[in-house]
Amino acid sequence: MPSFQTTPGTRDILPPHAGRWREFTRIFAQEVEASGYQCIIPPMFEDIGVFQRLGDATDVVTKEMYDFVDKGDRHIALRPEHTASVCRAFAQHRPLAPWKVWYSGPNFRYEKAQAGRYRQFDQVGIEALGVDDPQLDIEVIALGWHFYKALGLKKVELIINSLGDAGDRERYVDALEKYFSSNISSLSQEAQATLQRNPLRVLDSKREQDAAVISGAPVISDFLSSGAAEHFNSVLSGLRELNIPFTVNDKLVRGLDYYRRTTFEYISSALDSAQNAVGGGGRYDGLVEDLGGPATPGIGFALGVDRTLLACDAEECFLPVAPRMDAFIIDTVNGTHATRIAHILRAAGFNVDRAYEGRSMKSQMKAADKSGATCAVIIGEDEAAQSTCTVRNLSTSEQVNIPQSTLFTYMSELVGAREPRRPQQ
Ligand code: AMP
Numbered sequence: 134m135p136s137f138q139t140t141p142g143t144r145d146i147l148p149p150h151a152g153r154w155r156e157f158t159r160i161f162a163q164e165v166e167a168s169g170y171q172c173i174i175p176p177m178f179e180d181i182g183v184f185q186r187l188g189d190a191t192d193v194v195t196k197e198m199y200d201f202v203d204k205g206d207r208h209i210a211l212r213p214e215h216t217a218s219v220c221r222a223f224a225q226h227r228p229l230a231p232w233k234v235w236y237s238g239p240n241f242r243y244e245k246a247q248a249g250r251y252r253q254f255d256q257v258g259i260e261a262l263g264v265d266d267p268q269l270d271i272e273v274i275a276l277g278w279h280f281y282k283a284l285g286l287k288k289v290e291l292i293i294n295s296l297g298d299a300g301d302r303e304r305y306v307d308a309l310e311k312y313f314s315s316n317i318s319s320l321s322q323e324a325q326a327t328l329q330r331n332p333l334r335v336l337d338s339k340r341e342q343d344a345a346v347i348s349g350a351p352v353i354s355d356f357l358s359s360g361a362a363e364h365f366n367s368v369l370s371g372l373r374e375l376n377i378p379f380t381v382n383d384k385l386v387r388g389l390d391y392y393r394r395t396t397f398e399y400i401s402s403a404l405d406s407a408q409n410a411v412g413g414g415g416r417y418d419g420l421v422e423d424l425g426g427p428a429t430p431g432i433g434f435a436l437g438v439d440r441t442l443l444a445c446d447a448e449e450c451f452l453p454v455a456p457r458m459d460a461f462i463i464d465t466v467n468g469t470h471a472t473r474i475a476h477i478l479r480a481a482g483f484n485v486d487r488a489y490e491g492r493s494m495k496s497q498m499k500a501a502d503k504s505g506a507t508c509a510v511i512i513g514e515d516e517a518a519q520s521t522c523t524v525r526n527l528s529t530s531e532q533v534n535i536p537q538s539t540l541f542t543y544m545s546e547l548v549g550a551r552e553p554r555r556p557q558q
Contacts (some may be wrong), residue, residue: 142252153453173234175218181210188390197242211241224426230263249408260433271371285450294385295365305356403447412436461501462487470512482551
């Protein structure tokens with residue numbers, strides 16, 4: 134056993150999986166930049182107050198924060214999510230609205246670590262600030278939906294609800310509190326404890342014992358103001374227009390307290406039901422103001438990278454691929470020919486690997502096969518003496534001997550023209 138291993142809830146993302154993560158972000162960026170969202174990189178830690186605005190009744194804030202006092206006596210927390218940081222950035226820099234940004238990066242929550250639930254996990258997401266038009270809600274929800282499609286996922290479902298405006302939500306929470314309190318003896322111990330902290334979250338309980346009480350609970354749709362109801366209807370009809378299937382679930386309240394009006398979640402039916410939410414989001418029309426900025430509506434979503442990739446594994450789509458390798462250089466003379474040729478080919482835009490430490494021809498050939506390269510470029514004593522090289526096509530095993538000076542042209546024909554990386558010397 135080595136002295137150290139990753140701590141619970143953290144993982145090494147090894148090759149080729151790490152390459153898949155980068156590709157994931159690249160496709161996401163491409164999708165959202167095409168709709169006017171630009172990249173933002175907020176810090177990974179902030180004054181804890183930024184995240185405390187997420188709500189006292191939120192587990193993320195009360196139980197799961199990674200916080201510490203730094204050497205300057207500041208109370209700091211590692212970010213548990215990005216939305217609060219983006220809203221803090223908006224309040225701090227006051228960019229012109231609408232402000233449409235996207236992000237990708239790790240978050241930290243001290244959760245009970247298990248498959249699909251980690252203490253360090255990645256999210257990609259978007260936030261759009263300064264507009265309360267329901268057409269924006271449709272754009273945001275559709276972007277998440279189409280991104281899942283771009284990955285090849287077929288078993289993602291969209292669940293949607295409206296939590297109404299602040300006043301609607303307050304009246305609803307009051308009604309829920311009364312209802313659950315009058316049925317308290319039928320609730321599980323856990324739900325009773327949740328009721329003390331946040332009656333809304335009792336709706337999240339997946340315990341069988343709570344199901345009957347929850348099914349008879351008041352529903353938010355009866356508490357929506359006419360403005361919130363109209364907004365919600367516009368969002369639903371926009372989604373229908375775009376042929377995006379959805380299910381309205383009036384029990385969808387989501388984990389964070391800041392949501393207003395539209396809330397939604399993407400669920401993968403390919404994953405185990407305990408960890409099947411692959412992404413979610415909603416409107417948070419009071420958050421910027423809570424952080425000291427001007428009253429600003431906002432909407433966004435965060436998609437869990439770890440969990441979405443588990444869904445890809447389950448659906449066998451968007452599988453990891455090793456980076457392209459064009460040539461593997463085998464030098465059985467002294468290694469310096471490989472250094473020179475690799476240098477020239479890499480500068481010309483080819484992807485090139487090689488062996489080291491003067492290994493035998495057989496061992497270098499094995500390494501070439503393992504590399505996944507299209508061809509091996511072999512320099513033995515004869516080739517070195519005549520300034521030639523033997524190029525072996527690793528899938529057909531065909532070999533040709535050519536002058537080294539024509540290798541560039543030969544490679545371009547074999548694997549296609551590449552964009553030079555550096556000017557040739
Ligand atoms: P949230 O920020 O809680 O709304 O979560 C948005 C998405 O992030 C979820 O749907 C999950 O896919 C993912 N997520 C949240 N917490 C975790 C975690 N502890 N481990 C892995 N993924 C997570």
